[in-house]
Amino acid sequence: MKIRVFETPSDAGLYVAALAERVVLDVPNPVLGLATGSTSCPFYQAFVKFEKCGLDLSRTTTINLDEYIGLPDTHPQSYHYFMNEQLFDHVNIPRDQIFIPDGAAADLHAECERYDDIIRKHPIDFQILGIGVNGHIGFNEPNDLLLSRTHVVELSHDTIASNARFFTDVSEVPRKAITMGVQAILQARQIVLMAFGKEKAHIVSRAIQGEVRTDIPASILQLHRDVTIVLDKLSASEL
Numbered sequence: 001m002k003i004r005v006f007e008t009p010s011d012a013g014l015y016v017a018a019l020a021e022r023v024v025l026d027v028p029n030p031v032l033g034l035a036t037g038s039t040s041c042p043f044y045q046a047f048v049k050f051e052k053c054g055l056d057l058s059r060t061t062t063i064n065l066d067e068y069i070g071l072p073d074t075h076p077q078s079y080h081y082f083m084n085e086q087l088f089d090h091v092n093i094p095r096d097q098i099f100i101p102d103g104a105a106a107d108l109h110a111e112c113e114r115y116d117d118i119i120r121k122h123p124i125d126f127q128i129l130g131i132g133v134n135g136h137i138g139f140n141e142p143n144d145l146l147l148s149r150t151h152v153v154e155l156s157h158d159t160i161a162s163n164a165r166f167f168t169d170v171s172e173v174p175r176k177a178i179t180m181g182v183q184a185i186l187q188a189r190q191i192v193l194m195a196f197g198k199e200k201a202h203i204v205s206r207a208i209q210g211e212v213r214t215d216i217p218a219s220i221l222q223l224h225r226d227v228t229i230v231l232d233k234l235s236a237s238e239l
């Protein structure tokens with residue numbers, strides 16, 4: 001694992017955008033695995049600027065990690081909305097090369113299978129990850145076992161409480177989500193996990209310096225051969 005500690009999240013975002021640019025330039029039809037959450041915003045801000053300076057994303061495919069169940073795409077807290085606002089409305093990635101799980105699908109089981117099929121057809125070159133305060137990646141929550149495939153998940157109390165900051169009331173936070181499984185994440189050629197702020201310091205240290213355990217899903221990244229952990233001073237403070 002490589003660990004890079006930056007002065008600020010925006011410096012870190014620039015670094016990750018430079019890593020992503022390398023992949024976009026080197027791979028004929030690059031596939032980026034994308035994440036949501038406030039942590040990923042500095043990366044998207046930098047990446048949009050790169051595109052404005054001439055980086056061509058027209059051959060890029062993107063596959064998002066997860067989506068809430070029960071929010072329409074037009075809801076400002078849906079991950080569809082987030083991705084449009086942060087990235088897709090500003091860059092030239094063709095819409096038919098953008099994939100996000102459909103949390104409004106009538107048949108969620110079929111949606112999970114459809115998504116796994118998409119991942120199979122578009123092996124991920126570069127996977128961006130954040131980390132939940134409880135160690136989740138995507139919405140793979142702490143559990144006795146981690147599911148390999150795309151699946152429907154009941155969100156944990158920790159996650160609901162943590163994500164409540166984006167809603168007017170905790171009762172509005174969806175209780176379920178659809179998430180890519182750990183197999184798809186670990187099959188990505190290169191993984192970059194970002195974490196910023198003091199509240200992530202403890203889980204970052206447990207995930208990358210502790211044992212590999214299913215109740216800290218991010219710890220499984222220790223088994224991958226090309227992972228970069230991108231931190232700021234605060235999130236690195238317990239290493």
Ligand code: GLP
Pocket residue numbers: 035036037038039040065066129130131132133137138139159163
């Ligand atoms: C969300 C997302 C994750 C994200 C994490 C951290 O619930 N499902 O993909 O990494 O929680 O969010 P934030 O970056 O806002 O702290």
